[in-house]
Amino acid sequence: MKNTLYKQKISFPYVSFFVLFFFFISSSSHASDIIKINRGQSEKDIRTNYTYTVLNKALIASIPKYGAFGIEVTGFEVPNHQTLKELVKGEFINVAMALTTDEWEEKSTPIQIPIRRGIFSYRLLAINTAKAEVFNNIHTLEQLKTLTVGVRKSWTTRKVLTKLGFEVADAYSYDSIFAMLDKNRFDYIPRGIHEIYDELEIRKVDLPHLMVEPRLALYIPSPFYMFVSKSTPQIAARLELGLEKMVEDGSLQSLFEQYYGAYIEKADLENRTIIHLGNPLLPSKTPLERKELWHSFSVKAQ
Template identity: 30%
Template sequence: MYTFILITRRLWPLCALLACLQLLPAAAAASDTEASAGREYILWYRNFDNPAIRNLVELALRKTPEYGAYRIVRSEELSQGRALRELGNTKSRILDIANVATSEERELFLNAIPVPVDGGLLGFRVCLVLPENLSRFDGITSLDDMRKRGISIGQGAHWPDTPILEANGLSVITHTRYEILFGMLRNRRFDCFARGVSEVMFDLQHNKADDLAIEPNILLAYAMPSYLFVSPSDHETAQRLELGLERAILDGSFAVYLRNWFGNAVASLGLDRRSVITLENPYLSEDSGYVGRHTLENLKRRVELLTVEQ
């Protein structure tokens, strides 16, 4: 067992979290009938369909039995932009929890649980490409090389990656639906579908993308922690998730989760053999910027920890 702790400076100490539990308003307590049925948490469908994220939410809820029974259900299919708008609407109950990459804007209008759900891997990106286009990437080792080759990148219209890539001078083609981007790549609308290290293997397994290839030599790297978010008015769910993750970090189960769900992907993608192309992310809050920089600075150690005993 090893220690793999990623706690931001904003994350409360455990004693403070426990003290907060004593201050929950009486109105938040469920009736006996509601308690026996359990709280229903509506998880954004993209996260629900991803077993790694669904298991992390399950881990956090399981670590906090004092909040009562629970059930995780799948939301309706919403684009990321609409999902976040609904989450920010305090009168909406279309969904309760979403995991997305953070930005300063998102942390202002949503309630963030500031623990990187994948250990910071979302900001490490590889290119999903057409096999016949692999030669376009030969010899690329820098951001300037990518610009000179005119490499275009596909991303979601509402993803925070899009302005990051554009701010670094790269051409970005977008669509509001994640699923559509695979077809756009096949139709040569762009050259590289940049996918997170923690995402790309899931893509190949579950999105019928076995006709596509993972470019083997480049790793795009930028500070972009991925958090769980809840409604700004749903303080109880935020407290439960944060406490659950804090307990999982302290007892080592979060480290086990990271290794089990992402260790094979990190090892199979050969991150230690790739040319790392570092991009600036000007859109993070001070605290998330600190977390992101720490992640970038410790890439080698992170890879070693995640691939141990694989």
């Protein structure tokens, strides 16, 4: 029988549009592949708008070979530190999206196509307005290390910064880290180009002392992949197929530019001082040689 197309609208706080999820369900039975994913990290977390859209389009692209699918979003937040454990079990979630590490690649199936095309490799700094002058005098990695960086305890970035010898202050939730910076508990939070402007805009009334530091950016190579539970290998195969199709036909690049182009322009990396941190946790199998997978950012020659 032919598949029937259903659309469900899911709204997100602070967003003026709807993300459409397409559920392809056979008229005689449920979809053969049910993709189970985690919800965002808070009601103010709008970062999933892009990733859910990419997921949906990759699944649609895989229909000719793999057939019908359904998407289920968990009714509760799975904390960052529990996400990989739940993915391994495959009960509540069987697909997750995260920065890659050797642990993630060993315990689940990575789809080694960076769906954010490397934008998370460049971090801008959220700072307290009272510290603006301090950052005017920061030019090198050694100077930056004299300051305290705030990160969520469960973030992969925390592991990278700790490995590199930074002084780290921990936050235990996505929302609390911004409140702590507003109270000057530490000096800065490194945030992706695609994250920082919305994060501060959403909180400007409640947390009025936050700003984007205007001169600096950090470079930390950080591929962001889809990971699939090893208990659902067909879902991994269809996502890899769908994403490769999106790379080939240019639709992944088009989505990237649609969602993130304005942020890249606003960040103006070409006129910032880029401090290279590196990433000691970057897996050796990262496909850096596949130039078509990565956005080419305009930055100063180092």
